[in-house]
Amino acid sequence: MSEEIKHFDLVILGHGAAAFSAGIKASELSSGEMSIAMIGTGPLGGTCVNVGCVPSKYLLEASHRVFRPKHPKMEGIYETNVVHDFSAVMKGLRSYVKQARESKYVDVMRSYENVALYEGLARFTDRKTVEISDPKGKKIGKVSGSNILIATGSRPSIPNIDGLNDAGFLTSDTIWGIDELPSSIAIVGGGAIGLEIGQALLHFGSSVTVIEALDSLLPQTEPEIGSAIRALLEKEGMKFYMKARVSSVHKSSKNKIVEVITHKGRERVEVDEILVATGRLPNTDTLNLDAAGIKTDPRGQVLTERSMKTTSPGIYAAGDCVSKRLFLETLAAREGVIAVSNMFGEDLRIDYDSSTWAVFTYPQIAGVGMTENEFSRKNGSCSCRTFPLSNLTKASIIGETEGLIKITVDPKDNRVVGMHIMAPNATDIITEGAYAVQNGYKINDIIATSHIFPSMSEGIKNAAQSFIRDLSMMSCCME
Amino acid sequence: MEEKKVKLRIYGMTCDDCVRTISSSLKKQPGVLDVKISLQEGTGEVKIEPAGLSPEGILKNQVFSKGSHYKATLVE
Ligand SMILES: Cc1cc2nc3c(=O)[nH]c(=O)nc-3n(C[C@H](O)[C@H](O)[C@H](O)COP(=O)(O)OP(=O)(O)OC[C@H]3O[C@@H](n4cnc5c(N)ncnc54)[C@H](O)[C@@H]3O)c2cc1C
DSSP states (O other), X not given: OOOOEEEEEEEEEOOSHHHHHHHHHHHHHTTTOSOEEEEEOSSTTHHHHHHSHHHHHHHHHHHHHHHGGGSOOSTTXXXXXXXXXXXXXXXXXXXXXXXXXXXIIIHHHHTOTTEEEEESEEEESSSSEEEEEOTTSOEEEEEEEEEEEXXXXXXXXXXXXXXXXXXXXXXXXXXXGOOSOOSXXXXXXXXXXXXXXXXXXXXXXXXXXXXXXXXXXXXXXXXXXXXXXXXXXXXXXXXXXXXOEEEEEEEOSSSEEEEEEETTEEEEEEESXXXXXXXXXXXXXXXXXXXXXXXXXXXXXXXXXXXXXXXXXXXXXXXXXXXXXXXXXXXXXXXXXXXXXXXXXXXXOOOOTTOEEEEOSSSEEEEEEOOHHHHHHHHSOOEEEEEEGGGOHHHXXXXXXXXXXXXXXXXXXXXXXXXXXXXXXXXHHHHHHHHHHHXXXXXXXXHTSOOOSSSSTHHHHHHHHTTTSOGGGOOTTOX | OOOEEEEEEEESOOSHHHHHHHHHXXXXXXXXXXXXXXXXXXXXXXXXXXXXXXXXXXXXXXXXXXXXXXXXXXXX
């Protein structure tokens, strides 16, 4: 290895969503003059395009197209069996991921001559210098940066379960490589990733069992939504062990046996495959952050201010490696832009309070701002209304009435502080909630805004109206 | 009086006029004592009075503001 240290205006650790948005923003602000080193391991684009958002949404969409014609919801429309080939779907998924990676990352990077890509693992040697090594640990080179951005993301965390490694298991990193649908699967962890992949496999015909440590699903949302999605998934055939823990796993001649401990005692779940979806760990353990004076929280996530500055001057962090509550591609990209803009002297801050998040089950779940419990814990009291989709004309026409819209307001001034939705297109209509929370809109602002009839978005207006009147006494399209 | 030298990387300079524009704008900023700019290297050295101006404060100078095609970052 040459001991020469190559200097850059900006060194970015990682080459995922946060890294790309930061690199592109820095190039735009400097009119392509800023010299940037981008160091990363694995396929370009990181988690989202390769093993995260993109393949999971592809699989879910494909699975719904198989499942929904088999379960029509309108009178006179009969069950249709969709002819499909799971292995061809998976081939299509991988080819889509490859094409998305090429067009959105590889080709894009070619147009930035100021960015030098380094394939390897980065590690700080001091506050300004980063050493790069190949996957075998062989040192490749050293770079230094006037500014540094840590954007190394996260990876699936694997719990220490007796026998798990010997029995073998899938994670959200590896499941995209399968060609055969597991006839049955145990999913350890009932969070967003477990439920999304679980419902996709269920819709293709797998028998799915979810083992969840908490007593409710999706604690980030309203409890009504957690219960409603569980009831719906159970109706579709998903089995749940709640408040349960996997004590051990072993292999039988054909299958994998998962030993589950619940409040009722021990149970054995025999499955074809296991998916571990018990959360993610930040990729910060090998960065030697101490050498650069960077502090982390107890989970190893980098502590930052809302300006994305770390505890070390000139070093910023963005994306899933940051200490925060929501881990999303959209936030990673925004944090990358904020970090870089602040390197150029701006005063931007990340706004987590009006960030939208989603779970892409069918129906989808999406939220923004605080839940009823969060607001009242913080402020002592709150006001909220829940509007069931069974009351919404569009939902009842199409028979998609399993869902709800819940709005929480500050009782002092009726400002919307949170909106949580379970609806077929919750990920689209939640944006209205984001506008409301971000701009401090009040219930009356939503009511006074034109909404199409009949539409799912009208449900948000109805939910707002239920603060001022009893909806059972209200006619259609009443203002 | 305490003095501090701050090194800048300056982007968007193409000619001596750019150097003059940036220098004169920086020199007018309260807390700036002296400015040296290298067009060739795309860098600047600004002597400041730390009690009156922080290094990051230099980046907020009008000449680097939104809409201007001159931009700067700090070099430590
Ligand atoms: C199954 C799944 C589904 C998801 N679905 C969604 C969704 O629908 N919508 C959404 O908004 N978000 C979704 N997410 C979350 C989203 O993918 C992440 O929030 C986002 O990709 C994080 O981007 P990042 O740039 O922080 O990290 P990453 O994209 O993980 O990039 C980090 C990169 O750094 C590399 N790296 C690690 N250590 C080092 C090192 N020492 N040196 C150099 N490089 C290193 C990694 O290999 C990786 O390439 C999903 C995640 C998963 C797992």
